[in-house]
Amino acid sequence: MHRRRKGMPQGSPLSPLLSNILLDKLDKYLKAKGLKFVRYADDFSVYADSKAEARKIGNEVYLFLKNKLDLPINRAKSGIRRPVNFELLGHSFTATYKKGRKRQIPSGGE
Numbered sequence: 001m002h003r004r005r006k007g008m009p010q011g012s013p014l015s016p017l018l019s020n021i022l023l024d025k026l027d028k029y030l031k032a033k034g035l036k037f038v039r040y041a042d043d044f045s046v047y048a049d050s051k052a053e054a055r056k057i058g059n060e061v062y063l064f065l066k067n068k069l070d071l072p073i074n075r076a077k078s079g080i081r082r083p084v085n086f087e088l089l090g091h092s093f094t095a096t097y098k099k100g101r102k103r104q105i106p107s108g109g110e
Helices: 012-030 051-068
Strands: 036-040 043-045 084-090 091-093
Touching: 012 036, 012 043, 012 051, 012 084, 043 051
Parallel strands: none
Antiparallel strands: 036 043, 084 091
C-alpha cells in the first residue's frame, strides 16, 4: 500500500466539494472578465467568439490556475475546441442556429 502525498483519490466523495471550494476563485475570475463558462467540480468549459479569443482566454486561464491556484493542468484533457457537437460532463451538445443570427453563443435563456 502506498501513501498518497498529494492530491485526492479519484472518485472520492470529497473531491467535488474540494474542487468547488478551490475553483470558486476561478469562477470569480471568469465572471470579472465577463466570460461565458460552465463549471461543475473540476470540469469546466469557457466559451469565446473566435479562435484567437479562445487561445487568449485559454492562456490566461492556464496561467491563473498554475500561478494563482498552484494547480497542475492536464494538457491531454485540456484544449480549445469549437462549440459544435461537443461533450461536457457526459452530455452531448449540438449547435443550433436561428435565422439571421451568426456566430453568436446562446445565453442561458435562449
